[in-house]
Amino acid sequence: MTHKAGAGRLDTEALSRVEGEGGMHVRIVDGKVDDVKLRIFEPPRFYEGFLRGRAHTEPPDITARICGICPVAYQMSACAAIEDACGVEVGESIEELRRLLYCGEWIESHTLHVHLLHAPDFFGVDSAIELAALDRGAVERGLELKKIGNEVLEVIGGRAIHPVNVRIGGFYRAPARSTLQAFRPRLDRALELAVAATDWVAGLDFPDLDTEHELVCLVDGEHYPVLGRRLISDRGLDIDIAEFGDHIAETHVAHSTAKHAHLLDRGNYLVGPLARFSLARDRLGPVATAAADRAGLGAECRSPFQSIVVRAVEVVHACEEALRVIDGYQPPEPAAQPVPPRAGTGHGATEAPRGMLYHRYSIDGDGIISDADIIPPTSQNQPTIEHDLFHFVEANLDMPDDALRRAAEVTIRNHDPCISCATHFLDLTVDRGPEGES
Amino acid sequence: MNPLVIGVGNRWRRDDGIGPCAVAVLSTQLPDEVDAATLDGEPSRLLDAWAGRSFVLVIDAIRTGAPAGTLHRLDGLGEDLRPAPSASSHGPGIAAAVALGRALDRLPDRLVVLGVEPGDTSDGDGFSDAVMASFDDLVSHAAEEALAHVPQ
Numbered sequence: 001m002t003h004k005a006g007a008g009r010l011d012t013e014a015l016s017r018v019e020g021e022g023g024m025h026v027r028i029v030d031g032k033v034d035d036v037k038l039r040i041f042e043p044p045r046f047y048e049g050f051l052r053g054r055a056h057t058e059p060p061d062i063t064a065r066i067c068g069i070c071p072v073a074y075q076m077s078a079c080a081a082i083e084d085a086c087g088v089e090v091g092e093s094i095e096e097l098r099r100l101l102y103c104g105e106w107i108e109s110h111t112l113h114v115h116l117l118h119a120p121d122f123f124g125v126d127s128a129i130e131l132a133a134l135d136r137g138a139v140e141r142g143l144e145l146k147k148i149g150n151e152v153l154e155v156i157g158g159r160a161i162h163p164v165n166v167r168i169g170g171f172y173r174a175p176a177r178s179t180l181q182a183f184r185p186r187l188d189r190a191l192e193l194a195v196a197a198t199d200w201v202a203g204l205d206f207p208d209l210d211t212e213h214e215l216v217c218l219v220d221g222e223h224y225p226v227l228g229r230r231l232i233s234d235r236g237l238d239i240d241i242a243e244f245g246d247h248i249a250e251t252h253v254a255h256s257t258a259k260h261a262h263l264l265d266r267g268n269y270l271v272g273p274l275a276r277f278s279l280a281r282d283r284l285g286p287v288a289t290a291a292a293d294r295a296g297l298g299a300e301c302r303s304p305f306q307s308i309v310v311r312a313v314e315v316v317h318a319c320e321e322a323l324r325v326i327d328g329y330q331p332p333e334p335a336a337q338p339v340p341p342r343a344g345t346g347h348g349a350t351e352a353p354r355g356m357l358y359h360r361y362s363i364d365g366d367g368i369i370s371d372a373d374i375i376p377p378t379s380q381n382q383p384t385i386e387h388d389l390f391h392f393v394e395a396n397l398d399m400p401d402d403a404l405r406r407a408a409e410v411t412i413r414n415h416d417p418c419i420s421c422a423t424h425f426l427d428l429t430v431d432r433g434p435e436g437e438s
Numbered sequence: 439m440n441p442l443v444i445g446v447g448n449r450w451r452r453d454d455g456i457g458p459c460a461v462a463v464l465s466t467q468l469p470d471e472v473d474a475a476t477l478d479g480e481p482s483r484l485l486d487a488w489a490g491r492s493f494v495l496v497i498d499a500i501r502t503g504a505p506a507g508t509l510h511r512l513d514g515l516g517e518d519l520r521p522a523p524s525a526s527s528h529g530p531g532i533a534a535a536v537a538l539g540r541a542l543d544r545l546p547d548r549l550v551v552l553g554v555e556p557g558d559t560s561d562g563d564g565f566s567d568a569v570m571a572s573f574d575d576l577v578s579h580a581a582e583e584a585l586a587h588v589p590q
Contacts, residue, residue: 132541
């Protein structure tokens with residue numbers, strides 16, 4: 001919607017440059033941080049509710065609508081869970097095509113965050129528009145790279161937003177080998193741009209801060225994690241995705257319509273680029289590995305601020321991976337395996353750009369869904385983000401509210417939260433109690 | 439290059455869908471010398487669509503505080519637009535796209551934003567009565583404006 005100048009201004013304190021909207025409230029009592037809450041004021045989306053009674057073929061299309069930035073993640077996790085429920089394992093060629101589609105989403109989503117949302121923080125400006133005045137080439141590069149990511153989605157998925165070519169068991173139509181070969185030069189160009197982007201962000205200044213949280217991601221065979229059924233952590237978690245509910249609990253919190261997730265008896269954890277990189281650095285492609293080395297990244301990376309570098313490295317990897325899949329591509333025949341319904345419960349997870357996304361469905365013998373559970377990465381990271389904010393605010397109580405608000409926004413943006421997926425945030429208030437409030 | 443008509447909006451948020459719906463109708467009425475597209479308003483896609491064009495017409499719901507159904511015509515390259523209240527990248531709005539396009543020299547020579555004041559942008563399909571009553575006028579104005587810029 002367009003807004004005309006001179007119209008009555010609305011409150012513009014919504015947290016900018018995150019996906020979706022939300023609010024954050026910090027309460028300070030007697031000079032100490034009493035509480036930090038990521039508040040949600042959009043209505044919940046009820047996807048889990050209205051999936052009940054739908055056919056087992058529908059979740060890829062329905063859940064893709066949860067997010068316009070990472071619809072492929074929802075489609076892939078939905079397919080994995082439904083196929084698990086029905087006892088179907090798709091072949092390697094379908095899995096490879098899914099991997100290629102996912103590469104497009106990683107490229108466009110990460111590039112959006114790296115260049116247009118996160119980078120302005122490191123240049124002390126408020127937007128990509130101001131950043132363009134300082135480093136026009138970087139913004140141009142980001143737009144070109146993002147466009148190529150979108151093109152991958154269009155070629156494989158039929159369109160860039162909410163792709164229409166995905167179905168349980170595979171795809172409605174597999175692209176011809178010649179189609180993908182013709183697209184190859186675009187990915188060569190993307191790889192070149194992604195390497196340049198990594199070198200660019202590696203030169204930024206990063207505050208000295210490491211997260212202490214448990215890092216969790218999927219294991220994807222010899223691949224850097226995208227698909228897969230085992231979930232591991234840096235502290236010994238090693239479970240099949242079907243055991244997710246035995247180890248990770250979701251809780252409702254009064255201030256949020258997104259549920260919070262915790263590792264049972266272990267507490268907060270972190271999914272996403274830092275977890276993947278720290279647990280699977282040795283599975284990056286050679287160009288991405290070289291870019292990570294050049295950027296000075298060690299065996300692991302626990303700095304939320306340096307997540308911008310890790311995202312850039314993951315874009316390099318996604319370009320490499322897409323080229324690898326194209327070079328070995330044989331169209332799956334048929335394009336989708338049959339997935340006849342079978343009564344049962346299935347679990348699936350894949351690595352969305354922001355981290356592991358879990359789906360669970362129970363279906364009856366006719367394929368009608370009786371129960372659904374969807375746990376997006378931002379729901380899993382939300383307690384961790386609140387924890388980081390609590391300690392950040394506590395250490396910086398003497399900052400003026402405006403400066404504190406800006407710095408807190410940066411702390412949140414480090415995690416690239418997708419509020420629209422997790423159902424949603426943010427306008428930031430600092431309550432300093434009766435003696436001083438904003 | 440041909441003049442371009444872009445419909446921006448979300449047809450599942452009632453009156454916010456006026457842009458895509460108007461473009462759907464215009465596509466059946468306008469000659470081949472006018473290009474048409476439907477976009478979600480994401481800036482990089484707008485920049486790609488309109489860069490290098492001499493004339494672009496964007497059709498969108500336009501919020502000014504006027505009564506629902508009021509027709510608006512704004513100069514997209516002037517001072518008429520302001521950033522949307524939410525800076526979310528899901529909906530940064532045309533103003534942000536224009537600002538980014540200006541910084542990167544990716545603007546058309548002329549950009550007009552034509553639209554209707556929305557009355558109901560809640561979830562769902564179908565327009566409010568006030569917007570429905572203005573729809574034909576909007577389409578007529580848009581067609582007239584686009585045809586006036588077809589190269590002779």
